[in-house]
Amino acid sequence: MEQTRARAESPTKFLLDETQLPRRWYNIAPDLPSAPQPVLHPGTGEPVGPDDLAPLFPMELIGQEVSQEPEIAIPDEVLDLYSLWRPTPLYRAHRLEQAVGTRSRIFYKYEGVSPPGSHKPNTAVAQAHYNKKEGRTRLATETGAGQWGSALSFACRLIGLECKVYMVRISYEQKPARRSMIKAWGAEIVPSPSENTESGRAILAEQPDSPGSLGIAISEAVEDAAGREDTAYSLGSVLNHVLLHQTVIGQEALAQMELAGAFPDVVIGCVGGGSNFAGLAFPFLREKIAGREIDVLACEPAACPTLTRGVFAYDFGDTSKLTPLVPMHTLGHDFVPAPIHAGGLRYHGVAPLISQLVRDGLVRAEAYLQNDVFASAVVFAGSEGILPAPEAAHAIHGALQVARSADDEGRERTILFNLSGHGHFDLAAYDNYLAGKLEDVALDEREMSRALDAIEGLPSPA
Ligand SMILES: Cc1ncc(COP(=O)(O)O)c(C=O)c1O
Numbered sequence: 001m002e003q004t005r006a007r008a009e010s011p012t013k014f015l016l017d018e019t020q021l022p023r024r025w026y027n028i029a030p031d032l033p034s035a036p037q038p039v040l041h042p043g044t045g046e047p048v049g050p051d052d053l054a055p056l057f058p059m060e061l062i063g064q065e066v067s068q069e070p071e072i073a074i075p076d077e078v079l080d081l082y083s084l085w086r087p088t089p090l091y092r093a094h095r096l097e098q099a100v101g102t103r104s105r106i107f108y109k110y111e112g113v114s115p116p117g118s119h120k121p122n123t124a125v126a127q128a129h130y131n132k133k134e135g136r137t138r139l140a141t142e143t144g145a146g147q148w149g150s151a152l153s154f155a156c157r158l159i160g161l162e163c164k165v166y167m168v169r170i171s172y173e174q175k176p177a178r179r180s181m182i183k184a185w186g187a188e189i190v191p192s193p194s195e196n197t198e199s200g201r202a203i204l205a206e207q208p209d210s211p212g213s214l215g216i217a218i219s220e221a222v223e224d225a226a227g228r229e230d231t232a233y234s235l236g237s238v239l240n241h242v243l244l245h246q247t248v249i250g251q252e253a254l255a256q257m258e259l260a261g262a263f264p265d266v267v268i269g270c271v272g273g274g275s276n277f278a279g280l281a282f283p284f285l286r287e288k289i290a291g292r293e294i295d296v297l298a299c300e301p302a303a304c305p306t307l308t309r310g311v312f313a314y315d316f317g318d319t320s321k322l323t324p325l326v327p328m329h330t331l332g333h334d335f336v337p338a339p340i341h342a343g344g345l346r347y348h349g350v351a352p353l354i355s356q357l358v359r360d361g362l363v364r365a366e367a368y369l370q371n372d373v374f375a376s377a378v379v380f381a382g383s384e385g386i387l388p389a390p391e392a393a394h395a396i397h398g399a400l401q402v403a404r405s406a407d408d409e410g411r412e413r414t415i416l417f418n419l420s421g422h423g424h425f426d427l428a429a430y431d432n433y434l435a436g437k438l439e440d441v442a443l444d445e446r447e448m449s450r451a452l453d454a455i456e457g458l459p460s461p462a
Pocket of ligand 1: 238276344392
């Protein structure tokens with residue numbers, strides 16, 4: 001009886017019903033304190049226009065990429081598909097708080113309830129929808145950990161498009177079950193670098209045992225899409241329109257925190273290209289830009305420390321220099337991160353919108369070693385029960401670090417983080433961690449300056 005009463009006073013889950021699904025995406029671009037730098041054509045050095053991007057993306061997404069509208073309506077077909085798993089739950093992590101003995105309150109938004117298991121379908125269904133509407137019949141993409149490839153093959157299957165996935169070779173080998181899932185939804189999948197494209201063949205000729213990287217897989221998918229009329233390219237992160245589609249996460253979380261009678265002092269997400277972080281954080285950053293005090297923390301791996309040690313520069317989004325030049329924090333486009341288990345965080349760049357927010361001091365970043373991250377993941381699994389994706393475990397680790405320092409200072413904080421996916425396909429990583437076989441890799445200074453040589457001679461942002 002006592003326990004039931006205590007639980008009712010302090011619930012564990014904060015749920016919205018389908019009628020409360022956000023009807024609009026939030027566009028942070030018009031609220032940014034400084035104007036974004038343009039994306040440049042590498043040949044001319046001039047800003048790219050819609051015609052440059054038309055071979056790769058549908059016009060509606062190109063429009064969203066440069067939109068200054070504060071909000072964009074979500075199409076009905078996308079809302080219908082969202083309703084398969086959205087709104088997602090927000091949890092109060094009572095048991096985690098007890099397990100680590102913190103005085104802070106910890107909340108998390110759980111995106112692992114989507115059919116593919118992460119936040120990625122929030123943009124996959126939107127991208128598939130616009131491509132279908134504008135007559136494309138096939139999409140080509142890359143995937144790191146396999147979450148994005150699963151999300152796009154799921155979306156293509158439900159919307160009725162063909163899909164080709166170039167999966168970073170190291171993840172292709174580490175995660176055979178992700179491959180099966182991608183195939184079950186009907187997509188074709190190959191390890192990258194592959195023999196299917198010129199970019200892949202060139203890399204294999206130089207390094208036959210290349211573990212691959214997102215930068216390489218992007219080159220392959222872009223080349224595939226650029227070479228076929230029926231095919232568009234689809235990216236799972238980094239671009240403005242991708243981050244835009246993810247803002248359903250933060251909008252729901254704002255309403256759910258209100259249900260909990262709380263507001264976060266600290267908002268945390270892990271960052272690969274930046275889409276789940278932006279999805280949660282941007283609606284809260286709107287409040288911060290309007291004057292509310294919130295500490296916004298981006299968490300990344302020490303093996304690929306783009307925001308904490310990279311430079312803000314113009315760089316290519318891919319290894320073979322097929323994309324436009326993007327103003328972002330980068331480690332250099334030919335950087336191949338060590339094969340850590342958070343495959344989705346192994347990318348040399350970060351979304352320009354997030355890079356700019358870091359540069360403007362609205363977002364801060366920290367980098368963590370993978371054994372520390374897995375230690376936090378196991379504490380989380382042992383208290384909250386959910387086995388997190390290694391990527392998402394970076395946000396858990398960030399939240400626990402913040403709680404620990406608040407305890408040391410005698411403060412009580414309200415912490416909200418994004419649990420971007422479950423780790424049911426990452427069991428080999430857990431096996432390695434539990435057997436003490438995970439190596440801690442922090443990026444070596446020499447390799448970093450070698451990789452940054454690749455951006456010498458490219459234009460500098462203002
Ligand atoms: C579960 C999960 N979280 C986070 C990420 C990182 O991507 P992003 O920074 O775009 O959210 C990935 C990428 O594959 C992922 O699978």
